[in-house]
Amino acid sequence: MDYITIKNNQRIAFAEIxxxxxxxxxxxxxxxLLNQSDAHCVNYYGVQADKGVQLICCIAHDKAQNISVLxxxxxxxxxxxxxxxxxxxFHLFEREIHENFGIGFSGHxxxxxxxxxxxAADRSATIADYPFYKIDSEELHEVGVGPIHAGIIEPxxxxxxxxGEQILHLEIQLGYQHRGIExxxxxxxxxxxxxxxxxxxxxDTVIGHSTAFANAWESLCGFTPDRQLQxxxxxxxxxxxxxxxxGDLSGICTDIAYQLGxxxxxxxxxxxxxxxxxxxxxxxxxxxxxxxxxxxxxxADLTKQxxxxxxxxxxxxxxxxxxxxxxxxVLSRIERTGIVEPETAQRIGMVGMAARASNVARDIRASHxxxxxxxxxxxxxTEPVGDVYCRARIRHDEILxxxxxxxxxxxxMDYKPQTATPLTKAAADSFVVSLVEGWRGEICHCAxxxxxxxxxxxxxxxxxxxxxLGLALAVRNNEISDFPICNKSFDLxxxxxxx
Amino acid sequence: xxINNLKILFHQGKQFIPDVTTTEVPGVFRGRPVITDxxxxxxxxxDLCPTGAISGNPLRIDLGRCTFCGECAFACPExxxxxxxxxxxxxxxxxxxxxxxxxxxxxxxxxxxxIHKLFGRSLKLREVSAAxxxxxxxxxxxxxxxxxxxxxxxxxxxxxxxxxxxIVVTGxxxxxxxxxxxxxxxxxxxxxxxxxxxxxxxxxxxFANSPAxxxxxxxxxKVDLYVPxxxxxxxxxxxxxxxxVRGKK
Numbered sequence: 001m002d003y004i005t006i007k008n009n010q011r012i013a014f015a016e017i018x019x020x021x022x023x024x025x026x027x028x029x030x031x032x033l034l035n036q037s038d039a040h041c042v043n044y045y046g047v048q049a050d051k052g053v054q055l056i057c058c059i060a061h062d063k064a065q066n067i068s069v070l071x072x073x074x075x076x077x078x079x080x081x082x083x084x085x086x087x088x089x090f091h092l093f094e095r096e097i098h099e100n101f102g103i104g105f106s107g108h109x110x111x112x113x114x115x116x117x118x119x120a121a122d123r124s125a126t127i128a129d130y131p132f133y134k135i136d137s138e139e140l141h142e143v144g145v146g147p148i149h150a151g152i153i154e155p156x157x158x159x160x161x162x163x164g165e166q167i168l169h170l171e172i173q174l175g176y177q178h179r180g181i182e183x184x185x186x187x188x189x190x191x192x193x194x195x196x197x198x199x200x201x202x203x204d205t206v207i208g209h210s211t212a213f214a215n216a217w218e219s220l221c222g223f224t225p226d227r228q229l230q231x232x233x234x235x236x237x238x239x240x241x242x243x244x245x246x247g248d249l250s251g252i253c254t255d256i257a258y259q260l261g262x263x264x265x266x267x268x269x270x271x272x273x274x275x276x277x278x279x280x281x282x283x284x285x286x287x288x289x290x291x292x293x294x295x296x297x298x299x300a301d302l303t304k305q306x307x308x309x310x311x312x313x314x315x316x317x318x319x320x321x322x323x324x325x326x327x328x329x330v331l332s333r334i335e336r337t338g339i340v341e342p343e344t345a346q347r348i349g350m351v352g353m354a355a356r357a358s359n360v361a362r363d364i365r366a367s368h369x370x371x372x373x374x375x376x377x378x379x380x381x382t383e384p385v386g387d388v389y390c391r392a393r394i395r396h397d398e399i400l401x402x403x404x405x406x407x408x409x410x411x412x413m414d415y416k417p418q419t420a421t422p423l424t425k426a427a428a429d430s431f432v433v434s435l436v437e438g439w440r441g442e443i444c445h446c447a448x449x450x451x452x453x454x455x456x457x458x459x460x461x462x463x464x465x466x467x468x469l470g471l472a473l474a475v476r477n478n479e480i481s482d483f484p485i486c487n488k489s490f491d492l493x494x495x496x497x498x499x
Numbered sequence: 500x501x502i503n504n505l506k507i508l509f510h511q512g513k514q515f516i517p518d519v520t521t522t523e524v525p526g527v528f529r530g531r532p533v534i535t536d537x538x539x540x541x542x543x544x545x546d547l548c549p550t551g552a553i554s555g556n557p558l559r560i561d562l563g564r565c566t567f568c569g570e571c572a573f574a575c576p577e578x579x580x581x582x583x584x585x586x587x588x589x590x591x592x593x594x595x596x597x598x599x600x601x602x603x604x605x606x607x608x609x610x611x612x613x614i615h616k617l618f619g620r621s622l623k624l625r626e627v628s629a630a631x632x633x634x635x636x637x638x639x640x641x642x643x644x645x646x647x648x649x650x651x652x653x654x655x656x657x658x659x660x661x662x663x664x665x666i667v668v669t670g671x672x673x674x675x676x677x678x679x680x681x682x683x684x685x686x687x688x689x690x691x692x693x694x695x696x697x698x699x700x701x702x703x704x705x706f707a708n709s710p711a712x713x714x715x716x717x718x719x720x721k722v723d724l725y726v727p728x729x730x731x732x733x734x735x736x737x738x739x740x741x742x743x744v745r746g747k748k
Contacts, residue, residue: 116675118711127675147679150658152626152640154633155676176675177630180711188705193549196566196705203634203730247637260504266644267514278526281581284634286729287529287568295573316510323503495632498675 002028003059003070006433008368009219014431014448017056017071022080025072029057030086033070038062040349040362042435042444044093045459046101049073053101058433058446062367067433076121079104089349092465115175115498119183130173132159139163143480147176154494158483165479170472177498185458191217191291191423194455199286202462202496207233207240208438209460209496210289212445215370216434217291220426220449225292229418230371231409232298236276236288238402238409239306241439243272245395246317248491252392253324255484256333264320271309278305292423303410310403321396325389334388338474338486341386350470352441352463354490357394358386358470364437372409386474388482391489426453440464440493462496514645519737528732529567529581532560533600539578544571550698550705562587562595562603562727563701588726588739595701595727605724605742613690614723615746618664621653622744624694625663625687629680630712631670634730635697639667647733654740660684665692665723669730671699671706674713681716692723694740696731704729 002024004016020028033039044057052075059068074080083090085107094105096114102121105111113120116127134142140163147155155176161169184197198213199206211233218225225233246269253261273283280288280296288296324330340350345358355362363380365373381397383390426449434445441463450456471490475483516522524530534557541555548571552564558578560571572579589595590605597603628636642649643656657663660683672680684693695717698704703712726739 118674118709128678147676148627148683152628152636152656154628154631154636155679176673176679177628177670178673178675178711179630179671179706180709181706183711184706184709188549190549192547192568192570193705196549196568200632200699200705203632204637206634260507263645264507264511266641267511267646270641270644270646274525277524277528281527281529281569282567282729283638283732284730286566286634287570295569319507319510323507493633495630498630498673 003033003068005066005068007066008364008370008435009215009432011219011222011427011430011432014429017069017431019054020070020072022072022074022078025055025057025070026081026083028070029059029083033059033068034087036061038064040351041089041093042067042442043433043446043459043461044090044097045446046097046103047448047457052076053103055097056446058444060368060435062362065368067368069431069433074103076102079106081106082108084108088347089466091469113175115178117178118180127175130157132171132173133161133169135161140168156494160480160483162480165481167475167478167480167483170475172468172472174468174494174497177495179495179499181499182458182460186455189454195290199289201460201499202493203284204244205240205438205440205443205462205493205496206284206286207236207289208436208443211237212434212436212443214289214291215436216432216445216447217426218423219432219434220430220447221292221423222427223292223421223423225371226416226418228414228416229294231413232294233289234372235298235406235409236285237436237438238406239272239275240285241402242399243269243276244439245399246272248488249321249324249392249395251488251491252334252388252485255488256330258324258327258330261320261324261330264316268313268317268320271313275306275309278302293418297417298413298415300415303413306406307410314403317399325393325396331389333482334392334485337388337482338478338489339385339387340470340474344473345386345470348469348473349466351466352437353394353398353439354391354467354470355441356380357383357390359384362442364435364442368435370436376405388485388489426455428453438463440491441467460499462493464492464497467492468497515648516646519647519734520741522734524583524585524732524734528583528585529569530732530735531562531584531587531603532572532579532581532597534558534560534579534598535577537577539575544575544578547571547574550702550707557598559596559598561702562597563592563725564698564704564707565727566698566704566729585732585734586738587728587735588724588742590724590743592722592725595725605739607746610723610743610746611690614692614744617690618692618744619746622665622740623655623657623663624665624667625660625683626656626667626669627680627683629668629670629676629700630673631697631699635669635699635728638730638733639669639696639736642733642736647737649737652737652741654737660686661688663687663691665694667694667696668700669696671703671709671712672714672716673711677713677716684716684720692743693720694724694726695722696726696728696736698727698729701725701727
C-alpha cells in the first residue's frame, strides 16, 4: 500500500506510515489522493531523519471521514518536483519545508520564506530582506503597511501594489510572531508546560489548540475521557466560537464606522467571555483544558448560569444582527466586497469559517468528528458568495447554531466528575493526527514519539496557514480602503501562523 | 429605522462599570494570590509551576512569571489561594513577587514627577504586539469598550507612536519583532512611558529562554509599569495605569 488510512486521533506505530521514493509519493498524491473531490491536505511537513528528511503528508477525506498518511525520505540537497504546480493548496507547505531544510522544489511559483524561524536552513536571510514582488511602472505605486498596525492587533506586513485606489496585488509577509513554539514543545518535557504552550499558540483560540493537544496526547497515552468531559470540551469550544464571532462582528462594524454595531456586539461579547471566567477563572479559558483531567468540572449551577446568560444575550444579539444586516449603509460596504469565489477557495485549500462563507462545506465537526461530535450529525453552515457579507453572516448563523448545540449538550450532561485515571506514559514510536474545528477552522496537531515514549516531533497547523492566501486574493481589484474590513472578515491568526 | 435604533439603545440598559477601581469581577477570577504560613511540600510546588514562578523558603510567587493557571492552588489549597484582586500592577519589578497577603502597589515616590504632571489627566498610548498571542491584545482593546470605557479617564490607544505618550508592549518580544519595537519606541516623542502588559512581556512567560526571542530592548530602557496577567484583565490594566499616572490620592 502507498499510504495508510487512519481516523482523527487514531494512534498508529510510526513505522506503519509507508515510506515511498519521492516519485511514487508525488504520483500517489497527484494521480490518486488529491483527485478525489472531498480530499484536502491537512498537514505536510518535514522531520529530521537518520538519512535526510522524512516528509509526511496527511490528506483528509471528508466523505469517508478518514485521513491518508504517506511519507518519503529525501535529502536536503534535493530539488523535488513541486506539487504546488498542480495543486496550489500546497504552496505554503512546500515553502515551509524549503525554509526549514533547504530542500528545493522545481516548478514552485514562489518559493519564498514563510516565517524566518530560528531554525531556518538559511540563517543569513532576515525578515527585513523579504523578496517582495515589484512592478516596474510609472503609474502604479506600492503601499507598505506594518508590521505594526494602527489598531491593537498582531504584527504582520502587507505590501500592496495599487493603481490609484485600486489594489492590483497584495503580498502578505509574516514571521514577526515567531516564538519557536514547536521547538519548545520538545524542550519542555512536563505535561503542564506543554498544555500551557498549547493554550498560548493563539491566545484567541485557547480551547481549539489546547483541545487539539489534549486529544493528541490522550490518544498517545491510550486514554479516553469520560462522556461528561468530552461534552464539556465541546461546550467550551462552542462558547469560544460564540465569543470570538461576536467580537469579530463588533470589529467588522468598527471598520465600516458603524458605531452602534461596534458598541453593542462589543458589549455582547463581554458576558460570553466572562462566562469562561465564571467557569474557569480566566476570560480566555486559559487553564481550562488539561490532558487526562479537568480542574474545572462543569456543575448544574454553572450550566444554569450559562442558560441565563444566553437567554439575555440571544434577543439582544438577534435584534442587533437584524438591524446590521438590514442597513443599506452597512450592506453597501460589505456586499460584493472582498470576494473569494468558491472554486478559488477550493483550489487554494481554504478551510473553516472563511471556506464555508465561500460555499466550501469543510468542517471537522462534520467530517472528522471527535468526542461529543461523534454522537451528533453536525451539518456545516455555508454561505454562497464568499464576500465580506457572507463572512459576517456566517458568524451570525454559527453563533445561533452553537447556542442550540450547547443547549442540547446541557440536556445530555450527567455532571459526573472524570474518573480519576492518571495518564500513563505515551506509547513509544507512535504517530497521531489530531483535528479540531476551532472558530477559525481546522486545527491540526501531529505528534511523533520516540522509543522511550517521549515527544520526538510536534507539528502545529493553525487554519490561518491555509487562509492567508485567501485574504490576499480577496482584496484584488478592491479599493485599498476596503482592506481593513476584508482583513477583519477573515480575522486570521498571526501567532498561529508564525508559531 | 430610527425607532429600531432607539429600541436597541434602550435594550442595552447601562453597560458601563460605574467605578472600575472598586467593582467586583464575576465568577472565580484568578487575581493576586495569597500565601499562608501553613507548612507544605514547597519543592513539589516549585517543580509543578510551568514557568518557574514559584521559589521557596519562604514560598513566593513571581507574578511577572506566573501564568495564573492555578495548578499550585489546586495542589496545595491551604498554602496558596488566588483572590479576585485585580490590582496587580507595580512600577517596581520586585513588588510582583508575592509572599503573604499584601496588596501590590505602585511606589508613587519612584514615579518620575513628569508622569504625574504631564499624563495625570491625559495619556495616549501606542500598543506594540511583539509576538503576543492575541489574548492580551483583545483585552487591551476591551479596555476601550463600553463596559470598561478607559477613555473616561483620558487614557486612549492611538494609531501612531508620534501621537503617543508611551508604549505598551505585549508578548515575549521575538527576534523578528525586535527591530520594529525599537523603531516604534524611538518614534515616540519624549517624555514617554513604557508599560509591559502580560506575563509574556514581563518575563517571557512560557516562552522564556526560547532561542527565537530577543529581549535586549528591555535591557536598554526603563520600564515604568508592569501589569501581570495571562492575559491582562482590562481592570488590571486600567487600575495599573491610573495608579501610575494619578499618583497619591
